[in-house]
Amino acid sequence: MGTVEPQVSTAQDAPQAQTIDGFQLVIDALKLNGIDTIYGLPGIPITDLTRRAQADGMRVLAFRHEQSAGYAASIAGFLTQKPGICLTVSAPGFLNGLNALAHATVNCFPMILISGSSEREIVDLQQGDYEEMDQLAIAKPVAKAAFRVLHAEDIGVGIARAIRAAVSGRPGGVYLDLPAKLFAQAIDAAAGRNSLIRVVDPAPKQIPAPEAVKRALDLLKGAKKPLIVLGKGAAYAQADADIRALVERTGIPYLPMSMAKGLLPDTHEQCASAARSFVLPAADVVMLIGARLNWLLSHGKGKTWGGKGHKDWGGQKFVQIDISPQEADSNVRIDAPLVGDVGSCVSALLAGMGAGWSKPPAGWLAAVAEKKNGNVAKMAETLAKNPVPMNFHSALNVVRDIVKANPDAMFVNEGANALDFTRGIVDMYQPRKRIDVGTWGIMGVGMGYCVAAAVTTKQPVIAVEGDSAFGFSGMEVETICRYNLPVCIVVMNNNGVYKGTDVDPTGRDPAPTVFVKGARYDKLMEAFGGVGVNATTPAELRAGLEDAIRSRKPTLINAVIDETAGTESGRITSLNPSAKKK
Numbered sequence: 001m002g003t004v005e006p007q008v009s010t011a012q013d014a015p016q017a018q019t020i021d022g023f024q025l026v027i028d029a030l031k032l033n034g035i036d037t038i039y040g041l042p043g044i045p046i047t048d049l050t051r052r053a054q055a056d057g058m059r060v061l062a063f064r065h066e067q068s069a070g071y072a073a074s075i076a077g078f079l080t081q082k083p084g085i086c087l088t089v090s091a092p093g094f095l096n097g098l099n100a101l102a103h104a105t106v107n108c109f110p111m112i113l114i115s116g117s118s119e120r121e122i123v124d125l126q127q128g129d130y131e132e133m134d135q136l137a138i139a140k141p142v143a144k145a146a147f148r149v150l151h152a153e154d155i156g157v158g159i160a161r162a163i164r165a166a167v168s169g170r171p172g173g174v175y176l177d178l179p180a181k182l183f184a185q186a187i188d189a190a191a192g193r194n195s196l197i198r199v200v201d202p203a204p205k206q207i208p209a210p211e212a213v214k215r216a217l218d219l220l221k222g223a224k225k226p227l228i229v230l231g232k233g234a235a236y237a238q239a240d241a242d243i244r245a246l247v248e249r250t251g252i253p254y255l256p257m258s259m260a261k262g263l264l265p266d267t268h269e270q271c272a273s274a275a276r277s278f279v280l281p282a283a284d285v286v287m288l289i290g291a292r293l294n295w296l297l298s299h300g301k302g303k304t305w306g307g308k309g310h311k312d313w314g315g316q317k318f319v320q321i322d323i324s325p326q327e328a329d330s331n332v333r334i335d336a337p338l339v340g341d342v343g344s345c346v347s348a349l350l351a352g353m354g355a356g357w358s359k360p361p362a363g364w365l366a367a368v369a370e371k372k373n374g375n376v377a378k379m380a381e382t383l384a385k386n387p388v389p390m391n392f393h394s395a396l397n398v399v400r401d402i403v404k405a406n407p408d409a410m411f412v413n414e415g416a417n418a419l420d421f422t423r424g425i426v427d428m429y430q431p432r433k434r435i436d437v438g439t440w441g442i443m444g445v446g447m448g449y450c451v452a453a454a455v456t457t458k459q460p461v462i463a464v465e466g467d468s469a470f471g472f473s474g475m476e477v478e479t480i481c482r483y484n485l486p487v488c489i490v491v492m493n494n495n496g497v498y499k500g501t502d503v504d505p506t507g508r509d510p511a512p513t514v515f516v517k518g519a520r521y522d523k524l525m526e527a528f529g530g531v532g533v534n535a536t537t538p539a540e541l542r543a544g545l546e547d548a549i550r551s552r553k554p555t556l557i558n559a560v561i562d563e564t565a566g567t568e569s570g571r572i573t574s575l576n577p578s579a580k581k582k
C-alpha cells in the first residue's frame with residue numbers, strides 16, 4: 001500500500017527522537033515519581049546516567065566513597081519520606097554501598113541502592129567479567145526487597161516496585177540491579193514513555209482497628225505511672241502536631257529516643273529524659289510510639305526496667321504503636337498492640353480519648369519532676385565549669401547554646417563519648433533535626449548525613465563528631481566544599497577511640513585505640529578551601545560555631561578535648577565482653 005512505504009522509510013532514517021534508551025527511561029521514571037536527587041559515584045556502566053540525569057535537571061551529588069553516598073541516601077529517605085537514591089558501579093562500588101543499604105533496612109529508612117552490573121551471561125557462568133559479581137543474590141539478605149531489570153520496557157515497573165517496597169509499610173532499603181546492557185537498549189519512544197509508572201499512594205495509610213484503639217486507651221486509663229516512649233518511627237511519620245497533642249492531652253511524661261528528640265522540645269515540662277533511669281523501672285504502663293524494644297531499650301526487661309535479674313520482666317504493661325504487625329512481642333509481652341501508621345494511630349487515640357481524660361496521678365508527676373530537676377541542676381553545675389584542658393562538658397555547653405539559638409539547624413552526631421554526652425547535653429527543639437548513628441550505633445554516617453541534611457533541608461548543619469567517627473568519612477569534606485554546603489563539623493579531638501591514653505604494653509606500636517596526638521583536623525578542611533578553626537577553649541569554639549552559622553561556609557573546628565575525659569565505649573561499657581566477665 002502506498003501509505004506504508006513512506007512510513008517505513010521514515011522509520012529507517014529514524015532520528016533518535018523516535019526511540020528512547022535505558023538511560024533516559026531510568027531518569028524519566030525517577031522524575032515521574034518526584035525523585036530529583038541522586039547520591040552516587042560515577043564509573044562504568046553508570047557514568048552517563050549521572051551526566052544525563054544532571055543535564056536533565058536532577059541534582060547529582062558525587063561523593064568520594066559510595067558508603068557516604070549511601071548513608072546520604074538513607075537519611076534523605078528518613079527526612080523526606082521519599083526513597084533516597086544511591087547510585088554505584090558494579091561489584092566493588094556496589095559492595096561499598098551495601099553497608100548503607102543494610103543500615104537503611106535496619107533503621108527503617110526508605111532507600112534504593114541502584115547499581116550497574118556486569119554482563120549476566122558471563123556473571124552467571126562465572127567467566128570472569130569486568131567487576132563480575134552476582135549482586136542481586138548478595139543484596140537480598142540485607143534489603144527489604146531486591147529486583148533486577150533486564151529489558152528497557154521493564155524499567156518503569158522495576159522502579160515502581162522499588163519505590164513501593166522502600167516506602168510502604170515498614171520502610172527499608174531496596175536494591176535495584178541494572179545490568180550495563182540495559183542502558184543502551186533503545187525502544188520505541190512512545191511505548192517507552194507509556195511503560196513508565198507514576199506510583200499512586202506509595203505509602204498507604206494503615207488505619208488501626210477500633211477494638212485495638214479501645215484496648216490501648218483502656219490500658220492507659222487504668223495506669224498509675226504511665227510513660228510514653230517516642231522513637232524514630234514517630235519522627236519519620238511527620239505527624240508532629242498530633243503527637244504533641246496526644247502527649248499534652250494525656251499529660252503523660254515522655255522519653256524521646258535519640259532521633260525522636262525535638263518532636264516536642266527537649267525543654268518541655270513533660271520530657272523525662274533527665275529522669276530516664278527513674279521512670280523506666282518505675283512506670284507501670286508504657287506506650288511505645290514508633291520505637292522498638294531492642295537493645296537501646298534493654299529489650300523491655302532486666303534491671304533497667306526494674307527486673308530482678310538481667311533478663312527478668314519489670315512488670316510493665318505495654319502499648320505499642322507500630323506499622324509492622326510482627327514487631328509486637330519481639331522481646332516482652334505487648335498487651336495492647338496498635339498496628340498502623342503513627343499518624344493514623346495517634347489521631348485515632350485522640351478521637352477515642354474524648355473530653356474527660358484525666359491526667360496521671362499527681363504523685364507520679366511530682367516524683368518524675370523531682371528526679372528530673374535534681375539531675376538538671378547537677379548537670380548545670382558540671383556544665384558551668386571551665387576546666388583546662390577543655391572537656392566534653394565544657395565544649396558541649398557551647399554547642400548546646402548554639403543549637404538553642406539556631407533551632408532550625410540540622411544536627412548530626414556520631415562517636416562514643418562524643419555521641420553519648422552530646423545526646424544528653426544538647427537539647428533539640430524541632431522534629432527531625434537530630435540524625436545520628438541509629439540502631440546499629442554505626443560509625444561513618446557523619447559526612448554523608450551532613451551532605452543530605454544540607455541538600456534536603458537547605459538549613460545550616462552542625463555535626464558533632466568523635467575524632468575516630470569523623471575518620472570513617474572524613475574525605476567527604478572535599479564533597480562538602482565542592483558543593484559549598486553550610487556545614488560546620490566539630491571534631492571532638494581526644495586523640496583516639498574513647499580516650500587518647502592507651503599504650504602498647506610491649507612499647508612497640510601505638511595502642512589500637514590511639515591516633516596521632518595533637519592532630520589538626522581543621523587543616524583537612526582548609527585543603528579544599530573551607531574554613532579551619534583550632535579551638536582549645538570554649539570561647540574559641542563558640543566564636544568558630546557562630547562564624548560558621550553566620551557565613552554558611554564549610555567549616556571544621558578541631559575541638560581539643562582532654563584525652564583522659566572519656567570512658568570505655570561511652571554509655572555502653574557494659575556490652576564489652578570484658579565488662580561481662582567481671
Ligand code: ADP
Pocket residue numbers: 107108170171230231232233234236237257258259260289290291292293294296321322323324327340341342343438439
Ligand atoms: P528508635 O531507635 O528511635 O527506638 P526504632 O528504629 O527502634 O526507633 O523503631 C522504629 C519503629 O517505627 C519500627 O519498628 C518501625 O516499624 C516503626 N515505624 C516506622 N515508620 C512508621 C510509621 N510511619 N508508622 C508506624 N510505625 C512506623
Ligand code: TZD
Pocket residue numbers: 414415416417418419440441442443444465466467468469470492494496497498499566570
Ligand atoms: N566500626 C563501625 C562501622 N561502627 C562502630 N560502632 C565501631 C567500629 C566501633 N566503635 C564504636 O562503637 S564508637 C567508635 C568505634 C570505633 C569510635 C569512638 O571514638 P570517637 O569518640 O573518637 O569517635 P570518643 O568521643 O573518643 O568516645
Ligand code: MG
Pocket residue numbers: 466467468492493494495496497498499
Ligand atoms: Mg575520640
